[in-house]
Amino acid sequence: MNETAIVIDKLTKKFEDVTAVDGLSLEVEKGELFGLLGPNGAGKTTTINVLCCIFEPTSGSVSVGGYDVRREPENVKELIGVCPQDTAVFSYLTGRENIELFGNLHTMPKEKLKKNTDELLERMGLSEDAKRRVGKYSGGMRRRINLIMALVHDPEIAFLDEPTVGMDPQSRRAVWDFIKDLKKQNKTVILTTHFMEEAEELCDRVGIIDYGKLIALGAPEQLKAKFGAKNLEEVFIQLTGRRIREEL
Amino acid sequence: MNFQRVFSLVEKDLKRMIREPATLFLIILFPVILTIAFGVSFGAIGGTQSTTYQLGVVNMDIAGPYQQWSQHFIGNLTDTEILKIQDYSSNETGQADLIQGKIQALLLIPEDFGQSCDSFWNAPTDPSLWVNTTLTLYLDSGSMFATQAIPPIIQEVLVATVYGTQPVPVPRPIHIGSPSLVQASKLTAFDYMAPGIFAYSAIFLTMTVAQSFTTDRENGLLRRINTTPTTSSEFMTGQAVSNMFAALIQVALVFAMAYVVGYRPNVNAATFTLAFVIMSIFALCNVGFGLITATLAKSSGAATGLAFIFIIPQMFLGTFVGAALSPSAQAAGKFVPSYYVTDALTSLFLRGAPVSSPKILLDLLVVSISSVIALLSGILLFRKYGKT
Numbered sequence: 001m002n003e004t005a006i007v008i009d010k011l012t013k014k015f016e017d018v019t020a021v022d023g024l025s026l027e028v029e030k031g032e033l034f035g036l037l038g039p040n041g042a043g044k045t046t047t048i049n050v051l052c053c054i055f056e057p058t059s060g061s062v063s064v065g066g067y068d069v070r071r072e073p074e075n076v077k078e079l080i081g082v083c084p085q086d087t088a089v090f091s092y093l094t095g096r097e098n099i100e101l102f103g104n105l106h107t108m109p110k111e112k113l114k115k116n117t118d119e120l121l122e123r124m125g126l127s128e129d130a131k132r133r134v135g136k137y138s139g140g141m142r143r144r145i146n147l148i149m150a151l152v153h154d155p156e157i158a159f160l161d162e163p164t165v166g167m168d169p170q171s172r173r174a175v176w177d178f179i180k181d182l183k184k185q186n187k188t189v190i191l192t193t194h195f196m197e198e199a200e201e202l203c204d205r206v207g208i209i210d211y212g213k214l215i216a217l218g219a220p221e222q223l224k225a226k227f228g229a230k231n232l233e234e235v236f237i238q239l240t241g242r243r244i245r246e247e248l
Numbered sequence: 249m250n251f252q253r254v255f256s257l258v259e260k261d262l263k264r265m266i267r268e269p270a271t272l273f274l275i276i277l278f279p280v281i282l283t284i285a286f287g288v289s290f291g292a293i294g295g296t297q298s299t300t301y302q303l304g305v306v307n308m309d310i311a312g313p314y315q316q317w318s319q320h321f322i323g324n325l326t327d328t329e330i331l332k333i334q335d336y337s338s339n340e341t342g343q344a345d346l347i348q349g350k351i352q353a354l355l356l357i358p359e360d361f362g363q364s365c366d367s368f369w370n371a372p373t374d375p376s377l378w379v380n381t382t383l384t385l386y387l388d389s390g391s392m393f394a395t396q397a398i399p400p401i402i403q404e405v406l407v408a409t410v411y412g413t414q415p416v417p418v419p420r421p422i423h424i425g426s427p428s429l430v431q432a433s434k435l436t437a438f439d440y441m442a443p444g445i446f447a448y449s450a451i452f453l454t455m456t457v458a459q460s461f462t463t464d465r466e467n468g469l470l471r472r473i474n475t476t477p478t479t480s481s482e483f484m485t486g487q488a489v490s491n492m493f494a495a496l497i498q499v500a501l502v503f504a505m506a507y508v509v510g511y512r513p514n515v516n517a518a519t520f521t522l523a524f525v526i527m528s529i530f531a532l533c534n535v536g537f538g539l540i541t542a543t544l545a546k547s548s549g550a551a552t553g554l555a556f557i558f559i560i561p562q563m564f565l566g567t568f569v570g571a572a573l574s575p576s577a578q579a580a581g582k583f584v585p586s587y588y589v590t591d592a593l594t595s596l597f598l599r600g601a602p603v604s605s606p607k608i609l610l611d612l613l614v615v616s617i618s619s620v621i622a623l624l625s626g627i628l629l630f631r632k633y634g635k636t
Contacts, residue, residue: 088469
């Protein structure tokens with residue numbers, strides 16, 4: 001894998017007459033924990049979906065782990081783990097079965113899959129509930145399973161789309177610790193979040209996008225200094241305004 | 249093709265079938281309940297009871313040197329025990345009773361019946377010397393079971409009367425309906441219905457497949473699986489295998505339940521195996537229909553309704569219901585795959601036809617081609633329009 005984990009060059013993604021991402025260019029280094037921030041409907045999830053080979057770019061080029069998402073999606077999918085924004089779990093399977101299913105889809109060896117599953121369940125405080133069907137889980141538990149399913153195969157690059165939404169403070173802290181550990185393992189993490197405190201706590205750099213365009217890029221400290229703000233939330237509000245938006 | 253992925257997807261789908269109550273009901277409980285209900289209602293309990301049908305006979309071949317043939321034929325019809333023969337002197341009097349429901353069918357034996365039989369025996373290998381004739385059969389259209397049961401019984405008796413036990417030549421001097429080799433004695437209405445029930449059960453796979461895909465799509469699971477290295481062919485193979493497996497379980501359960509309520513078809517291991525093969529292939533057809541439904545449906549609720557686009561025609565035109573329909577509806581049945589499944593299973597289980605008989609192989613071919621077309625269409629449509 002290259003030292004640059006992700007290269008986005010003039011990415012545009014349109015849905016009929018709506019431009020969700022508009023000429024976005026960005027690079028993320030290997031081992032970096034990068035935060036993608038923006039208001040609702042700014043184009044964060046669309047960008048992630050292009051990086052994960054779910055959507056094809058309308059124009060521009062995107063490479064993940066040195067592989068072009070359009071020409072080499074199979075190679076990209078071998079490298080990545082994706083935690084979607086909306087919890088996507090099979091409610092009729094148990095927590096363990098959901099995790100093992102995705103481990104098997106990544107063709108993990110049986111022993112390693114069991115070891116990783118046990119470790120992650122323990123880490124997320126779900127060991128005792130692992131044999132219960134996910135349909136019986138609370139919202140927070142589902143989100144934790146959702147995250148484990150993305151990471152059980154030990155991906156080089158993790159896309160975490162608002163992973164802590166709906167979690168209580170304890171669970172959120174546990175996930176933060178977990179994400180920090182990923183960085184210690186030199187994994188590349190792309191994190192989207194609406195919690196500026198989360199981005200400030202975790203991210204090496206953040207990119208703020210609005211109307212599909214990158215409007216700020218840098219380390220949280222750099223951005224705070226540049227905009228004379230006390231925290232990242234002030235930077236965010238200064239750049240994107242106070243108008244309430246809804247995602248379409 | 250990675251078998252670890254396919255196996256894990258199959259395992260996931262089988263767990264869904266067992267754990268989701270609605271799916272479990274449609275795939276497992278519904279066919280079982282249906283079989284028991286029909287078995288109890290239509291005389292299969294215990295395997296020794298038999299239904300009888302009132303058959304009116306107008307014998308116009310009562311004079312001349314060949315009349316013993318028609319007498320012999322009527323005697324054979326009486327010997328089946330399932331048919332109670334009532335003689336009529338004319339078509340009009342027989343029709344009057346048929347209209348009033350006193351008899352379920354009326355058979356007209358033409359004047360040249362005996363002559364036709366005799367001409368066959370005088371020159372069995374030379375059809376040009378035969379006197380061809382046709383038996384006329386009227387059926388009570390209001391009696392679903394009579395319309396289904398009586399023609400093959402008469403056909404069987406006719407074959408036995410005219411040709412005895414020798415192999416039946418393809419050209420024949422006497423015709424009635426489609427040729428068949430029915431074991432006519434001790435049959436119940438359920439015996440005629442059972443093959444259609446096998447096909448009927450599998451038809452509902454269309455709905456479960458459509459619901460499964462639309463629910464997974466709504467919940468973002470298809471998209472999530474699409475972020476893994478799983479290929480479309482692996483995913484679809486998983487679906488096909490799990491649903492074929494479900495169809496096999498259905499056949500086994502329906503057969504077991506039918507056996508419990510007295511169904512005793514004259515079959516062997518080869519017949520069973522072929523029946524399972526036919527049902528497996530038919531399951532693929534319904535997976536295809538399910539995928540087409542999932543492509544059209546915007547939600548899982550809509551999928552449930554839209555699935556009936558495929559279920560209703562197959563149910564009414566191609567299963568045990570079909571025999572009670574009008575001739576035009578029966579002709580339309582030949583355009584639905586379930587017709588050929590029911591026909592093949594009827595030939596195997598009811599008529600005791602050998603697995604290599606051309607009729608069975610033709611049915612198998614039609615079911616296979618239909619399934620390939622439905623499955624490929626479903627996969628292509630779903631991949632292009634149905635994933636998101």
